[in-house]
Amino acid sequence: MLGFERYGNGIARGMAVTLRNMFRRTITTQYPEERLNVSRRVRGNILGWSSEKCIGCYTCARSCPHGCIEITTSSRGARGPVAAPCNQACPAHVNAARYIRLIREGKPDEAVAVVREKIPFPSVCAYICAHPCESSCTRGQLDEPIAIRMLKRYAVDNDTGLWKQRSRVAPPSGKKIAIVGSGPAGLSAGYYLSKLGGHSVTVFEALPEPGGMMLVGIPAYRLPRHILAADIKEIEQAGVTIETNVQIDAPESLLEQGYNAVLLAVGAHEAIGIGVPGDDEPGVLGGVDFLRQVNLGRRVELGNRVAVIGGGNTAMDSARTAVRLGAGEVTIVYRRTRAEMPASAEEIEDALAEGIKIVFLAAPSGVTSKEGQLLLECLRMKLGPEDSSGRRRPEPIEGSQYTMPLDNIIAAISQRPVVPASFAVDTDKSNRIQVEKETLTTGKKAIFAAGDAVLGPATVIEAIASGRQAAISIDKYLGGSGDIDETLASAEEIADRASGPSEDWRPGVAAIPLGGRLDGFDGVELGWSRESAVFETERCLRCDITYNVEKYRLNGGLCIYCGLCVEYCPFDALYMSYEYEHGWYRFGQRLLEQEQLLVPDKVKPSGYAHPEIEETLPQQTLLIDRD
């Protein structure tokens, strides 16, 4: 029977299957009748547009290389369903889109009030924020993101202090809070706890001046000291007491002194060494150590030839500071390429403009000292596959060593927090204080931690956001409501949009001339005039405002179905498929019974031609007007 089973059984079963298939309902997507009007060139493509999702931001029209999307919107807008990408990207959720509109309306003081609703350091952020908002700006997909930081700078430069009139001060709660560290995280937390929680806040600072990394990590040419001092003064006016030159060794002792809660915001101030033999030679400095010495006004002896190891903002700051201290030949050594550099683009530009050389794809492999000069031995690198951070991992090239004779080496690779053992809190292997993510509580009662001490080396805005989070958490811990939001700006009235966003590029930013720059630590960047600021605000696509789209047309004769508009649309309002039938099918799936679309053997077109369901379909356009 074996043979018969092998052949006969298989054949019989196959015949049964095919016979059964003959009586099954056929599954075939039909070409809709509209196909007959579709030009031969574009047959197989479909571009759909959903009026429900479109907010009239013009991104698609601007992105089209052929200019074949024609869009007309109403001038009246309303709050859209989602926050703008800039708002979402900001760790502290500052509503950038809104203050850009206020600047456009000529109300910089209102704009500052909007910023103040979320952060107590508007001026500091206006000067040195790492602006994740600009990185996510919708306009950035098209040409250049809106210069949000520069607009904020224009606003704070023209502030009249309007926000103070609406400022809310909570009644005293009688609770005392100690904050260790006067950086952005500590001061932000202190500000909100004092002003909106009504607590009595004391900030302890080990250094002689408050400000933390804003003071000792960021050179004065980027953040002029009077700007920082003004922001800190506002915080002090809100009731925060700052005690400098006080080193706290044990947070428990503060609790014993009568404080109800302690926040550890000690920052990340210890430079990580190069990690090669000889990195403890005299003349090898840590990046943040070097900056701290300089920023506290202490004297640092630098030779003529300085190498800075690393590619972050600390490396740029160290290099540019070294130039200002008189080093004639400053070289940045970075093991990857410019595309992978974590430093912000304008920092790199400025560094290059100030005559700093950057050696890419080189990593130090050893430091030796000889006749009073340092020899930095470097290895050439090549880029390998991507690592977990999405950047290509550098791989050393064997036998490519070369040496650089130097006077000083500044290791600006990374930083880590200094957490004394006497704090007795849990830390991880990079010395970060371990906290519960939501509440920022350490393992010990009434002791919280925030800022770089928790995050590792991060940005000012992230530290502020962390400080806000700590303030909420501590307020709740002390029996408060945890509500630290306040309304400082007047209720929003969305002004009519005169026209779509302008098609210009960013206006340039004035800076002090190169010659005058290198002699001192004056602020390099100059602010914008009213004209420049308004010019820039007109570029904003207003992607958090919904405008009623009156007309949306695709010129099918010009369209090459490249799909750029679909890529750029931030709201998924456009849909494209190269498979015409499947395009209809996918749109239909949401709205139609699947069976309705799959009518076999009928001359009727797909469900889209059924008038009875046409009402339920999204307005969409498939306009093909010439063959």
Place this chain on the structure above:
Amino acid sequence: MTAAGTISQASALASDWPGNFWLHLLVFALIILAFVILTVIILIWLERRLLGRIQVRPGPNRAGPFGLLQPIADVVKILTKEDTVPGWGDRLVFWLAPLVAFVPVLLVFAVVPFWNGALLADLNIGILYVLAVSSVASVGIFMTGWASGNKYSLIGAMRDIAQLISYEIPMMLSLAAVVLVAGSLSLNEIVAAQDVPYILLQPMGFTIFFIAALAEANRTPFDLVEADSEIVAGFNIEYSGMKFAILYLMEYSEVVFIAAIATSLFLGGWRGPFLPPFLWFVIKMFAVFFVLIWIRGTLPRLRIDQVMAFAWKFLLPLALINLVVTGAQVVFWPQAPYWSLVPINVTLLAALLLLWARFFRLGGSRVGI
């Protein structure tokens, strides 16, 4: 069994209908031409529709109601194609080959009875004529392969010859058994002799005939001649335009021919109750079409070595046994009643199939062609 139905004989069409010998030839030649071409068109449509249904899709449904005009559209398309002849081919043979392939298939229908006596020529050597003439079509196919000057088309043609020679033998033996039972070589006589369709009396013969006919007509699973995945398109690779259309017509005419012969020899031809005889003939033919299409929609293509082994190791011995058994039945038990003969023969078929399925093994020595 040998007593042919006298009632049907009585209503037989006169051999010179409609009155004149030459007129008879002319009328029947036209009828055959129209019948074959019309049936081929319907068959092509039916095949595409049924294959569609088998594959759970509608099949052609745009040209005309139910896509009925699709074959017409295809013909128009084919006729407007550029008619090319390969420069390195044999030009004369290339032109001649489609005709040489098509005409014999058409000739076969001269002896196929549409109803009693309604045939071009009631030859007393009908089956012999059918086998002889239908084989000539392979000469035409070989000519296409040769004249194209293309290795793929030559391989396809060679496969056709190999297949034809192999399957002709079991086919002839199975038909010989039918002849033994019917006692005549004339197709009309054989149909008239079928008080019981010979598919019941000769189940083994029908099985062998049907399989061999599939192979002769190059139908799936024996369509190695045009195996796209192996030899691109086989013998007709260089053909286009009208010449391709004729080859296409030839292929489907062969299917019609198989169906007509199977109907006449095994399914009782034009015989049947109530309906007019011609309608019975057509209904039975379309039943055979259906099975052919069904098989095409189900079975995968065989390898050339499997095809050869199947003919020589499986069909030939069974056909020989069948001939011997049938001969013995005719000689020693001529008056056997149907109710005993039919179960005996069906049981014999099942037993032999099972037995041979156990004997039959593929592999070992593969034939490469």
